[in-house]
Amino acid sequence: xxxxxxxxxxxxxxxxxxxxxxxxxxxxxxxxxxxxxxxxxxxxxxxxxxxxxxxxxxxxxxxxxxxxxxxxxxxxxxxxxxxxxxxxxxxxxxxxxxxxxxxxxxxxxxxxxxxxxxxxxxxxxxxxxxxxxxxxxxxxxxxxxxxxxxxxxxxxxxxxxxxxxxxxxxxxxxxxxxxxxxxxxxxxxxxxxxxxxxxxxxxxxxxxxxxxxxxxxxx
Ligand SMILES: *Cc1c(COP(=O)(O)O)cnc(C)c1O
Numbered sequence: 732x733x734x735x736x737x738x739x740x741x742x743x744x745x746x747x748x749x750x751x752x753x754x755x756x757x758x759x760x761x762x763x764x765x766x767x768x769x770x771x772x773x774x775x776x777x778x779x780x781x782x783x784x785x786x787x788x789x790x791x792x793x794x795x796x797x798x799x800x801x802x803x804x805x806x807x808x809x810x811x812x813x814x815x816x817x818x819x820x821x822x823x824x825x826x827x828x829x830x831x832x833x834x835x836x837x838x839x840x841x842x843x844x845x846x847x848x849x850x851x852x853x854x855x856x857x858x859x860x861x862x863x864x865x866x867x868x869x870x871x872x873x874x875x876x877x878x879x880x881x882x883x884x885x886x887x888x889x890x891x892x893x894x895x896x897x898x899x900x901x902x903x904x905x906x907x908x909x910x911x912x913x914x915x916x917x918x919x920x921x922x923x924x925x926x927x928x929x930x931x932x933x934x935x936x937x938x939x940x941x942x943x944x945x946x947x948x949x950x
Contacts (some may be wrong), residue, residue, distance in 0.1 A: 735946060753921070755778075756942070757778045759786075759946050762789075767945055776818075777797070777799065783813050807828045820844055826869040826875055829874075846859055846881070879921065882896065
């Protein structure tokens with residue numbers, strides 16, 4: 732059995748039901764992505780529109796494609812043709828552009844709102860206190876649908892460092908579930924990567940984004 736097959740098998744056996752795995756595929760080849768799909772992963776995460784466009788025709792195998800990078804406005808037009816979900820919406824302008832590009836295609840794009848849970852000025856994501864206001868504004872757009880939240884948390888060797896920020900994002904998620912914004916859903920909570928997905932699940936993640944843990948360490 733190949734390493735990718737083994738990794739996916741071990742991972743899927745470990746995860747409780749109801750957790751979606753996004754295979755974070757930046758820098759990976761179409762062959763590697765295909766192998767992950769053949770092993771039982773069904774969602775591929777890409778950080779760059781060009782990278783997705785490059786591998787997509789070669790991968791062939793049916794899959795869901797999630798955009799997990801920072802989406803530039805000038806890439807939205809291509810992105811809405813490729814992706815089944817955009818996990819990283821953090822501004823009104825970006826949501827508006829996605830809505831505008833989806834409308835002619837008669838498509839409604841599921842999106843997650845990225846939360847800058849660690850309040851790091853250099854990072855993407857909406858500040859926690861502004862999340863509800865942003866979601867309320869976006870809820871008025873007819874061709875995007877808010878379906879949950881995503882966060883990165885601080886990058887650290889120690890996953891325990893991320894725990895308070897996952898917990899904070901979960902609180903925002905729960906609050907938006909208890910007092911919902913009409914026209915939105917709080918279904919997906921995307922948090923945790925290879926080093927931190929266990930902690931993220933303990934804090935309520937139901938979608939985890941795994942790169943190295945599936946494909947091996949990046950060079
Ligand atoms: C690369 C990446 C991941 C996966 O990271 P690993 O540590 O390789 O599991 C998850 N989310 C995002 C947004 C990424 O860019």
